[in-house]
Amino acid sequence: MAPRWTNDLTWADVTPKAAFMNRRQMIAGATALGVTGGPARAGLNAVESRYSTDADPNSFADLTSYNNFYEFGTGKGDPAEYAGQLTTDPWAVKIDGMVERPGSYGLEDILKGVTLEERIYRLRCVEAWSAVVPWVGFELRRLLDRVGVQPSAKYVAFETLLRPEEMPGQKYPVLDWPYREGLRLDEAMHPLTILATGLYDEPMPNQNGAPIRLVVPWKYGFKSIKSIVRITLTDSQPPTAWNMANPREYGFYSNVNPEVDHPRWSQATERRIGGGLFSARIPTQMFNGYGDQVAALYSGMDLAKFF
Amino acid sequence: MNIARPVNDALRRVPPWAIYIVAPVPAIWYFWLGLTGGLGAEPIKALEHALGLFALKLLVAVLAITPLRRFAGINLVRFRRAVGVVAFFYVALHLSAWLFLDIRDPARIWADILKRPYITVGMAGFVLLLPLALTSNDWSVRRMGPGWRRLHRLTYPAVLLGGVHYLMLVKGWQMAPLVYLAAILALLGLRWRWRRRRAMA
Numbered sequence: 207m208a209p210r211w212t213n214d215l216t217w218a219d220v221t222p223k224a225a226f227m228n229r230r231q232m233i234a235g236a237t238a239l240g241v242t243g244g245p246a247r248a249g250l251n252a253v254e255s256r257y258s259t260d261a262d263p264n265s266f267a268d269l270t271s272y273n274n275f276y277e278f279g280t281g282k283g284d285p286a287e288y289a290g291q292l293t294t295d296p297w298a299v300k301i302d303g304m305v306e307r308p309g310s311y312g313l314e315d316i317l318k319g320v321t322l323e324e325r326i327y328r329l330r331c332v333e334a335w336s337a338v339v340p341w342v343g344f345e346l347r348r349l350l351d352r353v354g355v356q357p358s359a360k361y362v363a364f365e366t367l368l369r370p371e372e373m374p375g376q377k378y379p380v381l382d383w384p385y386r387e388g389l390r391l392d393e394a395m396h397p398l399t400i401l402a403t404g405l406y407d408e409p410m411p412n413q414n415g416a417p418i419r420l421v422v423p424w425k426y427g428f429k430s431i432k433s434i435v436r437i438t439l440t441d442s443q444p445p446t447a448w449n450m451a452n453p454r455e456y457g458f459y460s461n462v463n464p465e466v467d468h469p470r471w472s473q474a475t476e477r478r479i480g481g482g483l484f485s486a487r488i489p490t491q492m493f494n495g496y497g498d499q500v501a502a503l504y505s506g507m508d509l510a511k512f513f
Numbered sequence: 514m515n516i517a518r519p520v521n522d523a524l525r526r527v528p529p530w531a532i533y534i535v536a537p538v539p540a541i542w543y544f545w546l547g548l549t550g551g552l553g554a555e556p557i558k559a560l561e562h563a564l565g566l567f568a569l570k571l572l573v574a575v576l577a578i579t580p581l582r583r584f585a586g587i588n589l590v591r592f593r594r595a596v597g598v599v600a601f602f603y604v605a606l607h608l609s610a611w612l613f614l615d616i617r618d619p620a621r622i623w624a625d626i627l628k629r630p631y632i633t634v635g636m637a638g639f640v641l642l643l644p645l646a647l648t649s650n651d652w653s654v655r656r657m658g659p660g661w662r663r664l665h666r667l668t669y670p671a672v673l674l675g676g677v678h679y680l681m682l683v684k685g686w687q688m689a690p691l692v693y694l695a696a697i698l699a700l701l702g703l704r705w706r707w708r709r710r711r712a713m714a
Binding site for chain 2: 264267268271272276280282283333335378379380381451470471472474475477479480482483484485486487
């Protein structure tokens with residue numbers, strides 16, 4: 207007679223749902239990055255930063271499926287759908303204007319000798335939604351120091367790639383392409399201001415602004431320009447895309463400010479994405495909660511006037 | 514018109530109340546998607562926008578019924594009142610999503626209605642639709658006589674306000690709201706032309 211089969215497994219041995227869901231999410235992430243089939247890409251091994259928030263980051267799936275990147279369309283899902291066709295290698299950034307060592311810098315060159323940090327930042331969109339994002343990047347000032355900012359420079363201008371054949375949204379005049387952004391030099395040199403090249407310790411997904419983008423966490427998201435191909439140091443305030451499109455609604459500074467409303471909607475509250483159908487709005491914080499670090503940059507300025 | 518005849522014959526067999534049976538299906542579907550993650554990372558805005566856009570489509574459809582009969586011979590006039598009522602139902606759901614899922618705070622709701630032009634315009638459109646919905650029953654049609662038709666011309670400004678509301682809320686120059694507004698203006702332009710022609714005749 208065959209012995210009755212028994213085992214000593216209990217419910218405690220079952221893989222926890224959270225663990226297998228995470229694996230699924232990683233597989234989904236790998237698919238989004240186009241790395242399935244090839245050798246698994248190593249993480250970026252970014253080091254932790256004291257500037258990170260301890261808030262829980264949004265999921266990789268949420269952060270890569272809900273994006274504003276009008277170069278690929280105005281729908282939130284358009285970047286995830288269309289950004290896959292963007293060629294990000296090779297990539298070079300032209301650095302010019304009032305710098306000691308102007309030139310075209312390849313991405314590998316820019317990253318040479320740079321320590322990548324994980325910066326978990328709050329992101330507040332001008333449309334009154336928000337997220338918590340684990341960026342990987344390095345401080346912009348490291349690059350600016352390397353190229354040598356001339357004493358007469360007062361502003362930094364940025365430009366996104368213009369390539370309508372890979373960026374279908376650029377075929378429509380939603381904005382005056384290419385997308386342009388700018389910072390005052392002291393804002394650009396602030397340690398919170400980073401150039402990000404990764405998300406969740408993986409290379410930046412195309413829909414999030416691959417391969418290199420700006421992140422300025424105390425300003426509305428549109429200031430954090432994506433897929434940068436040009437950085438120019440100037441002595442006058444550079445034109446910026448949304449400000450050119452509608453100067454009444456989008457100022458050059460665009461600091462997160464719950465007391466200065468967008469003309470069409472209130473900025474007092476925001477909704478954190480990923481909270482489901484019944485999630486409540488939360489109060490928006492001055493400078494998106496980074497006031498301790500950045501408020502001094504604007505002392506004496508009327509923030510309702512310089513919005 | 515040779516295609517109009519079989520279409521009209523087939524439509525004659527469809528009772529107008531069938532519209533009310535299928536009307537809630539998209540709303541239930543959107544809500545289900547919102548509950549189960551099918552509307553993405555920000556389902557509240559997605560639901561709000563889906564309901565609003567569906568309402569606008571129905572309102573445009575209401576305006577298209579008479580031109581469709583005139584130019585293509587397809588007669589959907591029997592269904593017009595039901596489509597209009599369903600459109601109102603979706604406008605009300607769109608408004609409810611904004612009130613009860615999105616903003617929730619009564620003080621802010623009132624402030625937004627007064628202060629935000631696109632919300633003021635949207636609310637004005639809703640207010641214009643209210644008497645139309647209330648008088649959409651047979652009893653009102655009989656009782657009001659020719660006044661009913663006059664009252665229900667409020668549909669024209671209401672739909673226009675809906676199209677403007679949509680255009681005002683997007684960022685930058687986007688295609689879809691411009692297309693809707695152009696369609697609405699074209700359909701209203703036809704009425705204006707017919708009226709002038711009648712006046713001259």
